[in-house]
Amino acid sequence: MNHSPRPRTASQHMIDRHLTAAAGFGAGIVNGLLGTGGGILLLFVLRRYADTRDAFASALLCILPLSALSVILHLHDGSLSLDLLRSDALPYLLGAVPGGLLGAYLLDRIKPSLLQLIFAALLLFSGWRMAFPS
Numbered sequence: 001m002n003h004s005p006r007p008r009t010a011s012q013h014m015i016d017r018h019l020t021a022a023a024g025f026g027a028g029i030v031n032g033l034l035g036t037g038g039g040i041l042l043l044f045v046l047r048r049y050a051d052t053r054d055a056f057a058s059a060l061l062c063i064l065p066l067s068a069l070s071v072i073l074h075l076h077d078g079s080l081s082l083d084l085l086r087s088d089a090l091p092y093l094l095g096a097v098p099g100g101l102l103g104a105y106l107l108d109r110i111k112p113s114l115l116q117l118i119f120a121a122l123l124l125f126s127g128w129r130m131a132f133p134s
Helices: 010-034 038-046 052-077 082-107 112-131
Strands: none
Touching (some): 010 038, 010 052
16 A cells, blocks of 8 residues: 655655654664664654554565664674574574464555554563563
8 A cells, every 4th residue: 555645844854754764763773782672663763654464564664674684783792603693593583484474475465453463462562571570
């Protein structure tokens, strides 16, 4: 679904550029520090300019290189090893790849309101688990 941008003044365009750059900077910090969460920050800003589906897809597009860069930097500084990647990450990837394909397929087939509800539920569940680990 295409989103028609509203006409913007020069000052609004400048503010938008600063806001998106700040969101990208924040997403990079959060993703590098925590290994997750950068896309959440991007979604808050992307929703100002795009519909729900486009915002989710755009956030994924931004997070992919950030995640790859984080892995490379953690490998370089020794906080992550290739052995750990093989033993711990590989089993997740075996399920994540087909799951990601299915999710991408479903993105255009699920109502935006349901996507937002699923996302909100995931955030609430994640927040609860982080605040009150079992």
